[in-house]
Amino acid sequence: MMKQDLKFGHKKLYVDGQLMESSNAETFEVICPGNEKTIATIAWAQKDDTEQALESAQKGFEAWSQLPLEERLQWIAKLRNKLLENSDLLRESIMYEMGKTWEGSEEDLTSITNSLQFYSEEIKQRRDIAIEDAEGTHEHRIVSQPLGVVVAFLAYNFPLLNLGFKLGPALAAGCSIILKPSEFSPLSAYIIGELCEEINFPKGVITIICGDVQDVGIPLCESKTPRLITMIGSTETAQKLIGQSSKTSIKRYSMECGGNAPFIVFEDADMDLAVNIGAALKTGNTGQICVAPNRFYVQDSVIDIFTEGLVNKFKNTVIGFGRENRPDMGPLANKQSVEKVDNLVREAVVQGGQLLYGGKPIDRPGFYFEPTVIKLNDQNAKILQKEIFGPVAIIVPFSTKEEVVELANDTNAGLASYVFSSNDDILNYFADKLEFGEVQLNGVKYDIYLPHGGVKNSGIGVDCSTYALDDYLIKKRVTKAL
Numbered sequence: 043m044m045k046q047d048l049k050f051g052h053k054k055l056y057v058d059g060q061l062m063e064s065s066n067a068e069t070f071e072v073i074c075p076g077n078e079k080t081i082a083t084i085a086w087a088q089k090d091d092t093e094q095a096l097e098s099a100q101k102g103f104e105a106w107s108q109l110p111l112e113e114r115l116q117w118i119a120k121l122r123n124k125l126l127e128n129s130d131l132l133r134e135s136i137m138y139e140m141g142k143t144w145e146g147s148e149e150d151l152t153s154i155t156n157s158l159q160f161y162s163e164e165i166k167q168r169r170d171i172a173i174e175d176a177e178g179t180h181e182h183r184i185v186s187q188p189l190g191v192v193v194a195f196l197a198y199n200f201p202l203l204n205l206g207f208k209l210g211p212a213l214a215a216g217c218s219i220i221l222k223p224s225e226f227s228p229l230s231a232y233i234i235g236e237l238c239e240e241i242n243f244p245k246g247v248i249t250i251i252c253g254d255v256q257d258v259g260i261p262l263c264e265s266k267t268p269r270l271i272t273m274i275g276s277t278e279t280a281q282k283l284i285g286q287s288s289k290t291s292i293k294r295y296s297m298e299c300g301g302n303a304p305f306i307v308f309e310d311a312d313m314d315l316a317v318n319i320g321a322a323l324k325t326g327n328t329g330q331i332c333v334a335p336n337r338f339y340v341q342d343s344v345i346d347i348f349t350e351g352l353v354n355k356f357k358n359t360v361i362g363f364g365r366e367n368r369p370d371m372g373p374l375a376n377k378q379s380v381e382k383v384d385n386l387v388r389e390a391v392v393q394g395g396q397l398l399y400g401g402k403p404i405d406r407p408g409f410y411f412e413p414t415v416i417k418l419n420d421q422n423a424k425i426l427q428k429e430i431f432g433p434v435a436i437i438v439p440f441s442t443k444e445e446v447v448e449l450a451n452d453t454n455a456g457l458a459s460y461v462f463s464s465n466d467d468i469l470n471y472f473a474d475k476l477e478f479g480e481v482q483l484n485g486v487k488y489d490i491y492l493p494h495g496g497v498k499n500s501g502i503g504v505d506c507s508t509y510a511l512d513d514y515l516i517k518k519r520v521t522k523a524l
Contacts, residue, residue, distance in 0.1 A: 050082035050135060053228075055091060055252075056235025058098035059245030065090040070252070072229050075141035075373040075409040076363025082139075082229050087253035092261045095220055095249045099191045100267050102246020103218035107188040109244075115162045117243060118213050122158040124237045125151070132230055136201055137365065139229040141372040141408065144365040146327055150230070154206025156490045157506075161214035164508050168515075181522050186515040188216030189294065190269030193262045195283065196231070197275045198224035198375050199330040199431075204274045205231055207505040210490075213247070215514035217270070220249040220262065226375050228252045263287035270513060272296040274332075276429075277455070277499045296503035296513040298332065299496060300429045301457030304450035305335035306472065308443075309343045311462035312484070317351035319460070319486055320435065325359050325371040325413055329433040330379070333458035333480070333488075336430050339446045342439040349417060349437055353399045356413035356433075363408060373409040374432060380409045383432035386425065390416050390436060393423040400433075421449055429455065443468055451477045456498035458482065479504075 052069070054061035063085050070086040073079070087095075106114065125132065133147040142150075173182040194208040205221055212219040223231035235250040251258060263271060263286035271287050273280060277299040287293050305323075307316045323334045340348045362369035374380050380403050387401050400412030413433040418425070421438055430436075440446040450459060459478040463469055469483045479496040488494065488506075495504030503513050 048080065048082060049138065050229060050233075053082060053084045053232035053236070055085045055087055056232070056238060056248065056250040057091065057095050058102075058249075059239065059243065061235065061239050062091075064088050064253070070225065070228075072139055073376070074138045074363075075375050076138070077407050078409075084228055084232055084252060087251045087258050089257045089261055091251060092253070092258050095251050096191070096262070096265050096267045098246040099218045099220050099249050100246075102244065102249075103188070103191050103216075106213075106218055106244060106247045107216040109216075111165065114213065114216065115166075118158050118162050120241055121238065121243060122155050124241050125155055125158075125234075128233075128237060132202065132233060134365075135230040135233055136227075139227040140198070140201065140327075140375055141363055142327065143369055143372055146372070150200055150202035150206075153200070153203035153490065154209065157206040157210030158213070160490045161210040161511065164511060165214040167508075168511070173519075179524055181524060183520050185518045185520055187518055189514050189516050190217060191267050192217045192219040192270045192272060192514065193268040194219055194221050195259070195271075195273035195275060195279070196221065196223045197273075197332075198226040199327060199332075201227040201230045202234075205234065207274070207494075207510070208272055209248070211510045211514050215511055217514050218247045218249075220251065220268075222258060222262065223250070223252055225252055259283075260286055264290050266291040268293060270294040270296060272503075272513065274298045274505070276300045280501070294513060296505075296510075297501045298494065298505055299457075299499060299501045300455055301332045301334075301496065301500055302337065302427070302429050302453045302455035303333055303335045303458040303460065303478075304446075304476075305338045305460045306440075306446055306450060306462065307338070307340045307344070307348055308461075308463040308465070308468060309341045310464045311344075312464065313344065313347055313351065315484070316462040317348060317355060321352055321355035321359075323486065324433050324435050325356070328371055328374050328411075330375060330431050334431075335460060336428075336436065337426050337450070338435050338437040339440050339449060340437055342441055345417075345437065345439045349398065349415065352435060352437070353415050356399055356415060359413050361404065361410060361413075371413065371433065374411055375409065377409055379432065380411055383411050383430065383434060386428060386430055386432075387414055387416065387434060390418060390423070390425045390434075393425050394418060394420045395423070395425070395436065427453060443471060447472060447475045451475075454499040455496070457496035457500040460486065
């Protein structure tokens with residue numbers, strides 16, 4: 043039995059503009075990974091609830107898409123203001139459901155509020171596009187219109203960031219959206235439902251529902267109602283969603299999937315900069331970041347310097363939970379994640395890896411794992427093909443740029459990549475040759491106005507930037523004879 047500490051009480055589904063229990067009154071416990079206590083219960087949807095959500099969302103789309111743009115934007119602004127008024131509550135819910143540091147929770151809140159504001163501005167910039175008629179006999183224009191009902195499946199690692207990346211463009215475009223948060227971090231999403239209900243947000247435009255795959259996930263996918271299935275999660279999940287949803291109708295997909303980011307450090311790099319960024323990406327959110335580096339390729343002449351710097355950073359990382367404790371790194375999201383990371387570390391050692399620091403779960407309440415450094419000389423080890431999703435850095439030596447670009451591209455994933463060098467020719471070489479949706483040179487930056495997406499098995503479409511809006515809009519050609 044988990045310890046009960048129902049700090050956040052009981053949360054209901056948000057369907058058709060109102061809070062409601064599941065049809066059979068089933069509930070689900072939300073566990074805090076920082077102390078393993080039950081911090082809330084949520085209504086756990088059944089198939090009947092999913093059908094009601096789909097019907098409501100279709101009606102919501104029909105009304106929302108017909109609202110004048112200025113009215114839609116007024117509602118979005120009202121929601122954004124409500125979120126900001128409740129920023130401490132939302133950040134605290136994220137801290138408890140994910141075990142994030144208090145500082146880390148700010149990114150989630152900022153991301154959703156920035157998304158609502160950015161897309162409210164961006165949609166106003168959309169104009170009909172004229173196409174010149176070659177013969178001069180017709181006039182043509184491309185008109186953008188709302189796509190329809192959107193279903194969004196969200197990963198657990200950034201509960202409100204992930205939600206915001208879908209909610210902002212959907213609402214601005216005129217779509218209704220059904221949000222299905224992860225069962226590991228549904229609390230903040232359910233609170234969003236409560237806030238929507240408080241401001242009487244138009245019915246059926248936003249729906250928040252969570253439940254078993256058979257009762258919620260599959261019915262949402264197999265329904266003919268959704269026009270877009272979007273998600274943030276693993277490649278395996280994306281494949282399942284596409285398979286389930288394509289059985290009944292042709293749908294659009296926008297999916298940000300798993301990554302296997304290379305982090306390439308040359309001997310002429312600013313070593314302190316590379317070490318600091320590498321360590322921050324591995325301990326930030328406890329390494330549970332799709333763009334976190336998995337494979338640290340370090341030029342052999344400086345591998346010892348880099349490794350020593352990373353180990354020292356990890357040794358000085360304060361691990362814990364709670365706003366008052368001010369830790370640098372919190373727990374992993376759940377027990378399954380601890381077991382997965384533990385198995386991957388053991389696998390790396392079996393494949394010849396030298397464990398230099400960390401390497402095991404921390405014996406305390408909560409789902410903690412030591413920040414870990416492993417040096418691996420075998421450039422072809424199978425462990426290098428697996429996404430770790432935890433605070434583990436595997437360091438591999440290389441000699442030449444031709445050698446390491448081949449190693450970096452030797453993966454089915456293609457989300458983010460990082461290169462550190464003071465030589466512009468080298469940086470330009472990797473900008474051209476790396477097969478990833480993002481190539482970050484001598485630094486790292488993400489923001490709502492910058493496109494975020496992958497190639498190969500890392501996804502379809504993009505989140506963030508003006509390009510994300512295209513997934514939520516129909517482009518209709520209107521031709522008139524002169």
